[in-house]
Amino acid sequence: MMIKVQIDGTYYEVTPGKNLLETCLTLGIYVPHFCFHPAMGSVGACRLCAVKKYKNADDKKGRIVMSCMEPVSDGLIVSVKDQEATAFRAAVIEGLMINHPHDCPVCDEGGECHLQDMTVMTGHNYRRFEFKKRTYNNQDLGPFINHEMNRCIQCYRCVRFYNDYAGGSDFAVLGSHDHVYFGRHQDGILENEFSGNLVEVCPTGVFTDKTLKAHYTRKWDLTNAPSLCIHCGVGCNTIAGERYGGLRRIMNRYNGAVNGYFLCDRGRFGYEFVNDDNRIRKAQIRITKDKNLEETPPEKLTTALSDAFFGTKRWIGIGSPRASLEANFALSCLVGKDNFFHGISRKDHLLVKTAIAILMNGTARSPSLKEIEKADVVLILGEDITQTAPMTALAVRQAARNKGIDSTVKSGIAEWNDYARREKSQDLKSPIFIASSFGTRLDDIAEKTYRASPMDIARLGFAVAAMLNKNAPQVKGLNEAQKELAKEITGVLKDAKIPVIITGIHSGSPDMLHAAANIAEALKLNGQHPLLSFLLPECNSMGLGMMDGKSLDDAIKLTDGGESAGLIILENDLYRRADKAFIDSLLEKCNPVIVLDHLVNETTLKADILLPVGTFAESEGTLVNNEGRAQRFYRVLPPDGSAMESWCQIRDLMRLSVNHEEVLWEKFDDVANAMTDQIPAFSKIKGYFPDADFRILNEKIKRQTIRFSGRTAISANIDVSEPKPPDDPGSPLAFSMEGSDEVPPSSLVAYYWVPGWNSYQAMNFYLDEPNGSLKGGDPGIRLIEASAANHLLFFNPVALSFRSRSGEWLVVPAYRIFGSEELSSKSRAVAARIEIPFILMNYGEAEELGGKDNDMVRLTLADKIIEVKLKIDNSIPAGILGLSTGLPGMPYLELPGMGKLTVLKS
Amino acid sequence: MFSILRSLWYTFLHAFHKRETILYPEEKPYLPPRYRGRIILSRDPDGIERCVACYLCAAACPVDCISLQAIEGENGRRYPAFFRINFSRCIFCGYCEEACPTYAIQLTPDFEMGEYNRQNLVYEKEHLLISGEGKYHGYDFYKVAGIDAGVKEKGEGANEQPPVDVKSLMP
């Protein structure tokens, strides 16, 4: 039902239940504001959004109200342009500017500053206040965020985000009266994993991006492209910005179904590997096995490659979950389907395949983050999701508030009325159950936590399924506590409207996936609509898993047979995937070894022929996220000849090898279309993303703003005649400031700007309503859908309960948001946050061994011996150790596994 | 017919007017300080580069012939790592000077910039930076800005109160 409101004499049909400010923004009416944030609601703190409200048509006087606190109601009459309201807003800005420093030229927010925009919009031009300005000392907040407290206008958005929305606890508003201070109790790293969002949430330059500061560029000078975060399986949408050939920053790109307004710090600050000195820029060849890799001129390379293809009958291709679908597909075409391997260990391969099979089966829907936010019960099995899929954790944190919201709605408090809602709901939380081997960063919102081995967690899951449905396989030998907990979870799940089960493959246990599937199936049989989210580790784990191909171990087995073969490795450091000895022998046996990658790693060092390829910033490609949503990223760095996209390199290899029909591939679209034609799982992608011929009124979509500067000077030191802008025939975007002024389709939005709104807040005008979907639908297409008719056969529990043995421990993996992912760890700011490899152990057990916090310990696992730091963590049960996984310097270890530990005397 | 003759007559009379043409280059014309010629980058009263690399001149330039990159010194003072003006494109409109918040970039009355080779019209920072304050004396941006940048302590700038003691509850 729509209602009618009158704004400045014009009637509009609007949706009820919103506040007036949201409504105006939806209608495209400019109402200045600060403290309202669509994802966080209104608190009415800044008083800038004042408008005039009239009682009825006869009321000529009206009264000033805050539009963000005013519900829209049928027949509402308001005026935004009213003189008194306008003057009121100008006065508010003038008041805020009294203490505002004269900083814009050296302020990183300048040019995309919400305060600048609002000051111009309200018409406050000249400073009349002649007294002294208040000043503050700043804090060092770590490698991500710069703090310049003088610029604060006390809108309270930062604390509301950091504490209320993201659950941080080391940040607060301090002080009193006009001395309030937004920061930590003392200098130190902001601990919350979402601290980077302060950059966008704060309407001024108090919090700015420290990594951008190191190579600062104004917003208007950036060349931008719609991109994707490649640092985990969530697939958040980003805007990547380039200047002078380097990647300068990552900003949030709104996607209502995925990341909304936010990003995690790994995604925002993990981009700098693109500019790393260790980038592979030139092709390199090893003439003989005992020589080093050497850079090669193109002619020699071609000869070497043709020789290689002439002399080698069989090629093994190893794909990668961090490469795009198209690159993997091209490789499988080059080597043939039977010779294409997924480049992940057999164990991971099995886990990914299991997860996909369960989702494909159609029992339960894999939820988007937006759907997770709406959940009323969440059960997390065996994952520390803040470390493995950070934005999913942020979504779960929002879900926890739903019970409180329900209670407030019942008492008539609007959903957007944030402060009232929080006061009313107090500590009321939706039930979140977290079962994991040790403490997680979401424990503060958990109804109950359960700490046990992955086997026991899976057994708990099976037990819940069994209690929900008596046909589900029963679990024997549960103790009282476990039964009690299972009963409690079952009781809550049974009545849930939107139950969400989250698990993943990070704990290395297929049972966990089976248990989750059983619960989902049991709920479905109960007539409910369960949502089932599987967290996979990498940006394209899901996409690669949907393609045919065996595991890395199978490739190794093949070469063990003694058959000689050449090896092509696509963007994959195999030493992170399997035992060093195995990979050594694989690389030894295959000849030649061709590696395509962008950063030097252990595998590239072993290549016979090393070919440079583009990173995500230099390529176009499709990735499939945990949800099964295919999304596309576009290149932002102009081609400089050094880094070809992976699929282009592979196409060129095809041209050198036998007659492949694929050599016809000219543009990205050609390979993408060939893929969607040949692989039915991807057929939905076809035609979804605008192709290279896409034009709006005959024009491409521009990557640069109209105010892009320096065109005739940037390369004038090399040649005073400026070159023509780089061509980009393969994409609908242009490396140019000239292009269509229309709003592009949602998947092609390269930056946000509308007249008068230079800041990131301009994005609200690209949405159908604040916090809604992008106009034209949220980008990405879901490849996997559940269906009501589909059912699953219950899986049988196989895991036996874990029994600790004296002198031996079960070692389970512990992931870290900073460090466990390969590429972000190679970025400067993230690298500064990486811990040294550690092992988590219970205090009691450590004491028995004579170990203290920070002691070095020696861990013997299978035939491996590693030395790591001991970290006392009382959340981990006796008999279990949590070993940091994926951190630089950690070898590949198959976990979970049984290990022995000795404390090294220092 | 008459008007043509009248025009001819007036034109002819010009032959007896005072000459405006001077014998340049032997004789130099007077150009006022506000003349818009060769662009320079000036220094603060204390002799440090004035430009704070804010990119405003580059944004204001209608032919986009200014390009620079900001970089920061140890204590956060920002300056251009490189600063390039392509004078073969510059139209000497003076918008850059107008946009500059620090008086760093200034146009001067020097117009003698002819080159045989166009490439030589590309000026880098070393060609632009002079050792004085130029037309505007006494202005030091960092003294009036809110950031300290190693130039002053917090609260010691012009028109600033000492930093707030957050722990104090006094009014």
Ligand code: SF4
């Ligand atoms: S916060 Fe905005 S208005 Fe304030 S100094 Fe920075 S750019 Fe200028």
Ligand code: SF4
């Ligand atoms: S620091 Fe920024 S977000 Fe926080 S109150 Fe100040 S202006 Fe608002």
Ligand code: SF4
């Ligand atoms: S949650 Fe994952 S995809 Fe999203 S920003 Fe963080 S690392 Fe990137």
Ligand code: SF4
């Ligand atoms: S406007 Fe002035 S301070 Fe800013 S970059 Fe240009 S010369 Fe430097």
Ligand code: FES
């Ligand atoms: S936005 Fe309404 S009071 Fe701040």
